[in-house]
Amino acid sequence: MASNANIREIARRAGCSPSTVSRVLSNQSANGSVKISTATCEKIMAICAELDYTPSIHAARLFSRRSKVIGLLAAGELQWDDENLARALSGTCSCLSEYGYRCLPLQYREDFIKNKEYLSIFRRCEVDALIIYGEIEDQPYLHELTAEKMPFMLLGNRIKDYPAVSADQKTGTEILVKHCIERGASKLVYLDLCRGDSSEQRRNGFLNIAGKEAPIISGGISVAAGYQVAAEAMKYSPDAIIAGNDALAVGVEKYLLEQNKLDLVPSSLLLTGGDNIEMSKYCTLPLSTFDQRSTDCAKLCVEIIVSHLEKQTPLRSEVLPVEVIFRDSTEPQI
Numbered sequence: 639m640a641s642n643a644n645i646r647e648i649a650r651r652a653g654c655s656p657s658t659v660s661r662v663l664s665n666q667s668a669n670g671s672v673k674i675s676t677a678t679c680e681k682i683m684a685i686c687a688e689l690d691y692t693p694s695i696h697a698a699r700l701f702s703r704r705s706k707v708i709g710l711l712a713a714g715e716l717q718w719d720d721e722n723l724a725r726a727l728s729g730t731c732s733c734l735s736e737y738g739y740r741c742l743p744l745q746y747r748e749d750f751i752k753n754k755e756y757l758s759i760f761r762r763c764e765v766d767a768l769i770i771y772g773e774i775e776d777q778p779y780l781h782e783l784t785a786e787k788m789p790f791m792l793l794g795n796r797i798k799d800y801p802a803v804s805a806d807q808k809t810g811t812e813i814l815v816k817h818c819i820e821r822g823a824s825k826l827v828y829l830d831l832c833r834g835d836s837s838e839q840r841r842n843g844f845l846n847i848a849g850k851e852a853p854i855i856s857g858g859i860s861v862a863a864g865y866q867v868a869a870e871a872m873k874y875s876p877d878a879i880i881a882g883n884d885a886l887a888v889g890v891e892k893y894l895l896e897q898n899k900l901d902l903v904p905s906s907l908l909l910t911g912g913d914n915i916e917m918s919k920y921c922t923l924p925l926s927t928f929d930q931r932s933t934d935c936a937k938l939c940v941e942i943i944v945s946h947l948e949k950q951t952p953l954r955s956e957v958l959p960v961e962v963i964f965r966d967s968t969e970p971q972i
Contacts, residue, residue: 643689652682663693664704708734708943709765711744711756713773718743721915722932726771726793729936737944739766751779760788767943769793769936774834789946791953793939794932795835801953803939807836807912810928810960811843814910815880817926817968819847823878823908827871829857829864829890831882836930840882840912848880857886864889872899877907884911884918887925887967895922909967924965931958 645663649656658674662682685691710730716723731741742765750756756779759765768783768790776797783790784800792802818826828844831837845852853874857867864886871879871890881887887909894900894907903909903923911918914929938956945951 643686643691645693648682648685648689648691651685652678654678654682658682664706704947705763705766706739707742707765708739708940709742709744709759709768711746711768711770713746713770716746716772720772722794722913722930723771725932726936729933730769730940733937733940734944737940739940739944744768754779754782757782757786757788760786766947767791769939769943772834773797774832774837789943789953791939791943793935794930796955797835801942802955803935803942803958804835804956805930805932805935805958805960806839807928807930807960808839808843808846810930810962811840811880811912812847813962814912814926814928814968815844815847815878817964818878818880818908818910821904821908821968825874825876826852826878826880827874827876828852828854829867829871829879829881829886830854831857831859831886837882844880857882859883859885861885861889861892865893868893879907879909881909881911884913884915884925884927887911887927888917888921891922891967904966904968904970911967914961914963919965923967926964926968927962929961929963931961934958 645656645659649659652659658678659682662674662679663686708730710727712718712723718724718727727741727743734741744750756768766789768788770790771793772795773780773792774795780797780800792800794804796802796804815826826848828841828848830841841854855867855870857863864881866889868890879890881890890909891900894903900922909923909925911925911927914927918925918927935958938958942953942956946953
């Protein structure tokens with residue numbers, strides 16, 4: 639066993655260059671642009687075993703200029719306990735591990751943007767690419783990443799022509815609205831979300847089916863917001879309330895429960911949400927909703943990025959269909 643083994647020593651014994659050793663140890667010998675023979679690979683691995691050598695991650699990055707790490711940036715004020723973000727993180731980590739990569743979770747903070755850390759993490763070889771979850775605006779840092787040719791993809795929302803993986807939330811909302819109309823609803827009210835592509839998709843899906851004159855109430859994204867706007871929604875005497883997400887719908891349920899009006903659902907009032915959060919299954923009246931498949935979107939995002947890094951395929955955008963789920967809030971009780 640050698641105590642001071644390093645890539646240069648292994649290269650000397652194997653009769654090859656240090657970069658060849660680095661490629662073999664980072665599994666680039668088969669998929670990289672430089673092909674390395676099986677005999678050379680086996681010789682290098684045998685020497686590593688003989689020397690009981692464990693490669694330094696810093697040395698590997700120095701020679702390969704690759705970290706085998708993908709950053710996942712939670713944009714804006716998103717926190718990691720957000721269910722869709724948590725699902726995206728799970729999908730990202732599990733899929734990256736299959737390709738021999740790791741995930742670096744990153745939080746959007748003032749100093750992260752002010753100090754241009756989004757560029758520094760590339761320059762320090764801390765990440766090979768960046769997945770940005772939940773960004774709602776065309777921010778200057780996106781322009782800089784593009785100008786510096788730093789590979790990144792958006793996840794969840796679409797902005798301009800940046801490569802993105804998202805779900806077809808417009809169609810998901812349209813299906814829920816049609817479902818309510820088929821059950822006799824004619825006075826529909828929509829509880830709107832905040833800004834961003836997801837919010838716009840859902841709002842447009844509602845208007846496409848309910849009509850441009852259908853009432854839209856500014857809501858928010860939380861249970862508290864849904865509770866606060868429920869009274870305003872009920873002033874329209876609606877027979878269907880289409881909430882922009884599940885949290886808003888749960889807030890409406892709480893309001894109706896306190897007003898002793900929850901028994902109106904679903905006989906006289908239909909209620910739908912969006913996102914299929916855990917609470918949507920277990921609230922007083924389980925919600926009809928749709929799942930934007932954050933885990934699947936994240937996995938597809940990883941596949942596109944890894945292919946770009948290893949095979950130089952272009953980054954591209956994809957839209958996945960949502961999964962619509964019908965539950966008690968729109969279904970007659972038998």
